[in-house]
Amino acid sequence: DLLEDEVNPVLDTLLAHGIRVVGLYNRQLYDEPRVLVMRFDGRGNPALLASGSQSISSVLRDARLRSSQPLRELPGDPPQAGTIDAAALSGLLGVTATTENGVVTFEAPRPAPQNAIPAPGTPPPAAPLLRASLSGSNARAAMSGTLVLSAAQIVPTLTALRTANVQLVGLVPQDTQGDGGWYSLYFRGKNNSLALMRGLAQALIARGGAH
Numbered sequence: 001d002l003l004e005d006e007v008n009p010v011l012d013t014l015l016a017h018g019i020r021v022v023g024l025y026n027r028q029l030y031d032e033p034r035v036l037v038m039r040f041d042g043r044g045n046p047a048l049l050a051s052g053s054q055s056i057s058s059v060l061r062d063a064r065l066r067s068s069q070p071l072r073e074l075p076g077d078p079p080q081a082g083t084i085d086a087a088a089l090s091g092l093l094g095v096t097a098t099t100e101n102g103v104v105t106f107e108a109p110r111p112a113p114q115n116a117i118p119a120p121g122t123p124p125p126a127a128p129l130l131r132a133s134l135s136g137s138n139a140r141a142a143m144s145g146t147l148v149l150s151a152a153q154i155v156p157t158l159t160a161l162r163t164a165n166v167q168l169v170g171l172v173p174q175d176t177q178g179d180g181g182w183y184s185l186y187f188r189g190k191n192n193s194l195a196l197m198r199g200l201a202q203a204l205i206a207r208g209g210a211h
Helices: 004-016 046-054 056-066 086-093 151-163 193-208
Strands: 019-025 035-042 098-100 103-108 130-136 141-150 167-173 182-191
Touching: 004 019, 004 035, 004 046, 004 056, 004 151, 004 167, 019 046, 019 151, 046 056, 086 103, 086 193, 130 193, 141 151, 141 193, 151 167, 151 182, 151 193, 182 193
Parallel strands: none
Antiparallel strands: 019 035, 019 167, 098 103, 103 130, 130 141, 141 182, 167 182
16 A cells, blocks of 8 residues: 555666566545555566565655655645646647646547457447646646556556656556556656647657557
8 A cells, every 4th residue: 555655666676577467456435544555466577576575665764754754745846827838748649638727737538449340348438538627837837637448458557657757646457457458557656748748748758659
């Protein structure tokens, strides 16, 4: 079980050791501080996998050395009221943005399946491939959103998001098909709007390259 500000440091060390996160969720209501369950698995070099698991304790210790109490906000400057150049950001993702009440929303539809007949028992979910919203200004923005992806796409997508300092806030299986199933990945981040969109664009590229 992890506190909120421990999740992404632990995620980073797991990714660095070739370990895949397969679930992140909260199983309690009204808990304070909020505690999340992270599930992970790994295959490959036993020494590398063992080193990754053992390094979790030092990551947790470092988090509490930085702050004795769990942080209540995402790292980074809070969003600043202003405008976001939706047209410029749309070009990075290749989709048209919508703007309402100062919030810019991007939605990418799921591509048509390459095979006419889907694999038995693993129909793709009806949700869009991507839905992300930005608020604030070009200089200081906040982003949140959801990506739908397969098990094989988790590691490259998360690696790209974390490179852009976008944080994982949830990872929920959408079925019981294991490695053949689908996941909803929930993310949040703070930065200038261009950096956030570039990170998201790289995550989509990484997702598309993994099968």
